[in-house]
Amino acid sequence: MVLAPMAGITNVGFRRLCREQGGGIYVCEMITTVALVERNPKTLRMIAFGDDERPRSLQLYGTDPEITAAAVRIVVEKDLADHIDLNFGCPVPKVTRKGGGSALPWRRRLFARLVRAAVDAASPAGVPVTVKMRKGIDDDHLTYVEAGLAAQDAGVAAVALHGRTAAQRYSGTADWDAIATLKQSLDVPVLGNGDIWKADDAAANGRPHWVDGV
Numbered sequence: 001m002v003l004a005p006m007a008g009i010t011n012v013g014f015r016r017l018c019r020e021q022g023g024g025i026y027v028c029e030m031i032t033t034v035a036l037v038e039r040n041p042k043t044l045r046m047i048a049f050g051d052d053e054r055p056r057s058l059q060l061y062g063t064d065p066e067i068t069a070a071a072v073r074i075v076v077e078k079d080l081a082d083h084i085d086l087n088f089g090c091p092v093p094k095v096t097r098k099g100g101g102s103a104l105p106w107r108r109r110l111f112a113r114l115v116r117a118a119v120d121a122a123s124p125a126g127v128p129v130t131v132k133m134r135k136g137i138d139d140d141h142l143t144y145v146e147a148g149l150a151a152q153d154a155g156v157a158a159v160a161l162h163g164r165t166a167a168q169r170y171s172g173t174a175d176w177d178a179i180a181t182l183k184q185s186l187d188v189p190v191l192g193n194g195d196i197w198k199a200d201d202a203a204a205n206g207r208p209h210w211v212d213g214v
């Protein structure tokens, strides 16, 4: 079970409350790679984990492979986290218009380079890297299968798919058929994400929302 990262919400206190309910992976708030590389004091303060928090799961957001690699090197050299997730889910038009966030996988070569740069920087320390993405920009520009395969080739430990496009933002319903399609396309574990409002949504009747192998 993974608590999806939520900016402004999944801080160290919120995660502690969640961890009291049992084990799992509780991803911290998104950390911007540029801010980390620039040693922004507010960003450094956001990388806070409980003394007993394991794994320490950190989400990074970036659009540049070199800066992302530099940020990952800081994380591993300073032993700031045990797991790094890369955020390709941000649907904010201000970000996607410039080709970032959930639009980034559309730029296939950049996406592959960025993920590989993160994996290469993290793997000497044995820190697994995962990616979290959406289905694509909109229904005419779906990227999730190709991006999932590229991420797998780059060496990620798992891929999380939020079953919506960027154009949908948080509206409509999450497409769990797309999550199943991705699961069938990849060998690495696939995490399904979207429309889990309460524990029963994830756990009731067996695992209706969990794709085989997760």
Ligand SMILES: Cc1cc2nc3c(=O)[nH]c(=O)nc-3n(C[C@H](O)[C@H](O)[C@H](O)COP(=O)(O)O)c2cc1C
Pocket: 004, 005, 006, 007, 008, 009, 029, 030, 059, 087, 088, 089, 090, 132, 162, 170, 174, 193, 194, 195, 196, 197
């Ligand atoms: C307030 C808020 C902040 C979020 N921040 C992030 C974030 O920083 N990184 C990320 O990958 N997803 C972020 N998300 C998306 C969630 O991780 C998740 O993918 C989404 O909420 C799943 O859809 P659901 O709300 O239908 O369950 C955020 C969502 C919300 C509601």
